[in-house]
Amino acid sequence: MIAIYPGSFDPITLGHLDIIERGARLFTMVIVAVLRNPNKAPLFTVQQRLEQIRLSTQHLANVNVDSFEGLTVKYAQMQGAQVLLRGLRAVSDFEVELQMAHTNKTLSTQIETVFLATSNEYSFLSSSVVKEVARFGGCVDHLVPPHVALDIYQCFAQNNPVSNQIKTEVI
Numbered sequence: 001m002i003a004i005y006p007g008s009f010d011p012i013t014l015g016h017l018d019i020i021e022r023g024a025r026l027f028t029m030v031i032v033a034v035l036r037n038p039n040k041a042p043l044f045t046v047q048q049r050l051e052q053i054r055l056s057t058q059h060l061a062n063v064n065v066d067s068f069e070g071l072t073v074k075y076a077q078m079q080g081a082q083v084l085l086r087g088l089r090a091v092s093d094f095e096v097e098l099q100m101a102h103t104n105k106t107l108s109t110q111i112e113t114v115f116l117a118t119s120n121e122y123s124f125l126s127s128s129v130v131k132e133v134a135r136f137g138g139c140v141d142h143l144v145p146p147h148v149a150l151d152i153y154q155c156f157a158q159n160n161p162v163s164n165q166i167k168t169e170v171i
Contacts, residue, residue, distance in 0.1 A: 003027040003083040003114070004076045006068075009034055010042040011148045012053050013130055015122035019087040022116055024060045031079055032057065034067040043131055043155055056145045073107040084113045089123050 003023055009016060009032070023030045034049050044052070046067050057063040068075040076084060084104060086097050094115075101113035118125075130143050134152045141149050 001027050001083060002029045002031065002079060002081040003085040004031050004033050004072065004079060004081045005085040006033045006035055006072045006075070008037060008040060008042065008127065009049050009053055010040075010044055010127050011049065011130060011144055011152060012056055013122070013125050013127055013144050014142075015087065015089070015118050015125040017056055017145065018119050018122055019085065019116050020057055020063060021060065023085045024062050026114075027062075027083065027085075029062050029064065030060075030085065031064045031066055031081065033072070033075060034065070035072070036067055036069040038069075044151065048151065052145075052148050052151065055147050071107065073104050073111055076111050077108060082111060084111060086113055086115050087118050088115050089118045089125070 003026070005020060005023060007016070020030060020032060032053050034046055034053070036046050042049070050065055050067060053065045057065065066079075072084060084101075086101070088094055088097060097113075097115060101115075104111060104113060125143060130140050130152065133143070134140050134156050137156075140152055143149075144152065
């Protein structure tokens with residue numbers, strides 16, 4: 001069974017990776033699908049995010065990485081997927097995710113949404129939190145894979161002398 005794990009992944013976090021690894025144990029294939037959303041101003045380009053995810057998931061033989069635009073359900077149909085995989089951190093996530101799942105069900109009755117609760121240690125974690133911490137010179141090593149942390153430090157180093165110090169300490 002093929003599952004699609006859609007998102008912006010800007011950047012991929014250890015919470016995302018937790019869901020991907022657990023999904024890879026449940027499904028024959030997991031396609032991590034980066035949504036190209038023209039309404040957002042991401043920190044990383046789609047190509048950078050794809051590469052970050054590929055490096056983060058290279059240990060998982062049944063995980064593919066791709067990008068798409070438009071409706072997730074249409075993309076899932078094109079990939080022959082039967083499942084949309086979604087992570088839940090808190091009750092507030094559930095409300096939004098449930099609304100999306102119901103909407104997707106009206107678009108295709110053949111595709112199910114499966115929710116995985118994020119592991120406790122990542123229940124607070126989001127890409128927005130990572131970017132906010134980094135923007136103000138905080139350490140993100142415990143929030144993202146090591147190569148992603150370096151990419152983040154490089155992005156913020158030009159505008160933040162504290163980031164330069166952190167980056168040097170990481171390397």
